[in-house]
Amino acid sequence: MAAFLRIKGFFNKLFSKKRSRVGIYGPPNAGKTTLANRIVRDVTGEALGPASEIPHETRRARRKEGVEISSGTGSKLMIDIVDTPGVTTKIDYHEFLEYGMDQDEAVARAREATEGVAEAMHWLREDIDGVIYVLDSTQDPFMHVNIMMIGIIEARKLPVVIVANKIDLPDAAPQRIKSAFPQHPVVEISGLEGNNMEALYAKIAEVFK
Amino acid sequence: MIQGVQLDMLSADRLSKMTSYEKIRLILDDVHQGCVVVLERGLTPEEQGKLLEATMMEIAPGGFSGIEIETYPSFGGEKGFFGKLFKKDDSSRMMVIGPVDQLKMLSREKDRLIAWASAAQ
Numbered sequence: 001m002a003a004f005l006r007i008k009g010f011f012n013k014l015f016s017k018k019r020s021r022v023g024i025y026g027p028p029n030a031g032k033t034t035l036a037n038r039i040v041r042d043v044t045g046e047a048l049g050p051a052s053e054i055p056h057e058t059r060r061a062r063r064k065e066g067v068e069i070s071s072g073t074g075s076k077l078m079i080d081i082v083d084t085p086g087v088t089t090k091i092d093y094h095e096f097l098e099y100g101m102d103q104d105e106a107v108a109r110a111r112e113a114t115e116g117v118a119e120a121m122h123w124l125r126e127d128i129d130g131v132i133y134v135l136d137s138t139q140d141p142f143m144h145v146n147i148m149m150i151g152i153i154e155a156r157k158l159p160v161v162i163v164a165n166k167i168d169l170p171d172a173a174p175q176r177i178k179s180a181f182p183q184h185p186v187v188e189i190s191g192l193e194g195n196n197m198e199a200l201y202a203k204i205a206e207v208f209k
Numbered sequence: 210m211i212q213g214v215q216l217d218m219l220s221a222d223r224l225s226k227m228t229s230y231e232k233i234r235l236i237l238d239d240v241h242q243g244c245v246v247v248l249e250r251g252l253t254p255e256e257q258g259k260l261l262e263a264t265m266m267e268i269a270p271g272g273f274s275g276i277e278i279e280t281y282p283s284f285g286g287e288k289g290f291f292g293k294l295f296k297k298d299d300s301s302r303m304m305v306i307g308p309v310d311q312l313k314m315l316s317r318e319k320d321r322l323i324a325w326a327s328a329a330q
Contacts, residue, residue, distance in 0.1 A: 089261060090275030090309040091268055107270040118265040121258055142317055144279050148261070151254035 019066070020208050021080045021127055025120065025153075026134035027145055028055040028086030031165040035134055035191035036083035040064050042197065048083050054099045056113035058085045061123050071205035072198050079130075079208060084123060085116030087145055124152065130159045130208045137164045137172035137188070141180040150181060159207045161200070164188045168195060214245055214311065214326045221250035229256045233263050240276055240308050241267075243329035251280050251304035260306075277312040279322055280304045 024032045033051040040048045049062050062083045069077045091113050096106035124131075131153050135141055153160050162181050164174035168190035178186045187203050189196045217239050224232060232252065237260075239246045252260060257278070264276050280302045305312070305324060315323040 087261070088275070089264060089278055091265075092274040092309070093270040110268070110270045114265040114268045118262050121262050121265075125258065147280070148254065148257045148278070152258045155254040 019078050019080055020129040021063070021082055022130045022132060022204070022208055023061075023082045023084055023120075023123060023128040024132045024134060025084055025087060025124070025149060026163075027136075027139075027143065028088055029053070030086065030134040030136045030139075031191045032086065032134045033058050033083055035132070035163065035165060035189075036062075036064075036081055038191045038194060038197065039069075039081060040067060042194075043067050043069070048081070054101075055095065056086060056091070056109060056116065058083060059109070059112040059116035061085065061116075061119055069201050069204050071202045073202070075205050075209070077205045077209055079204075082123060082128065084120040085113065087117055087120055087149055089145060091117070124156075128158065130161075132161050132163055132204070134163045134165050134191075135177050137166050137174045137177060138169050141177045146180075150184070160184050161203050161207050162186045163191075163200065165191050168193045212328055214307075214328055215243065216247060217244045218247040219249060224248060224250050229253075229259060232256060233260050236260065236306055237263060237267060237276075240306060241273060243308060243311060245305065245307035245312055245326055248304040248306070251302050273308070275309045276306055277309045277314065277324075278304065278306045279314050279317060279324065281317075281320060281322065 024036050026032050031051075033049050036048045037051065040046055044064070044067070046064075048064050049058055051057060064081045067079055067081050069079060071077070091110050093103075093106040093110035096109050097103065101109065133149065133153070135146065150160070162177060162184050164177040164186055166172055167174055167188045174186070174188040185203055185207060187196065187200045189200050227235070233256065236246050260276075260278075267273055268275055305322065307326060308329070311327050311329060313325045315325055317323075
């Protein structure tokens, strides 16, 4: 019996398809956690983590395993979603003081945020199979951190979907994002309002299959 | 003594003789001293990722706050067969790196960067 179970386990491992780990990346305050929560909630009814207007609310990568994405045309894809801290080249604790934090709290948040950015980059280097790159449609997409991250993703030959988020805001200009990255699929959404999520799920199912 | 910002301009020839780690260490050492580093040939995406990770390790609240890094933005997606065939490597673009509290980008265009630099406090 034990031998049978071992053989069964061996064949299960041999023929089971590895689930893709899809990382949600982007600069701070682009709406990554709001989007991750929207995707996970649509599928499982749970949330992945708290979102806030204060930059670097997410300071540790969070993974949700076995999220089934339906394309709307009947095809389905099982992935792991990894929500990552916002990527930046600078972190100044004074920025957090403006949100009413005291100095100790702001310094601690800055320390955790630096570790979070390094952790996000480590995941990208070692453990991510595809990327959803989230950009705030009201901001300049040509910020160097975006050019750099897309360059790293391309160098690693990882499949990517670019999300032009926050299209519910009056000064959103998702067309600028499409002009900045014409070589990649761009989907316009509002993660907060849930607008156009079906188009995003269809693109995820197509690109990460 | 002239007050101002020290610029360290590194030629493509010199950079080509350095390892990734040597480049990153040189950049961060310069930036820690308040210098603005200009690379004739920019870092590769992998090197930029390593520079970002090393920068995060060295940020100290109340001290070093990180770097400003800029290059001419890529307007990506070379169109057509000849566009793809003769596409320039993005890392060949000049790159400017400096301390975030001393270097501020005022505008970035396809072929022009305007930055403002101040002396260390």
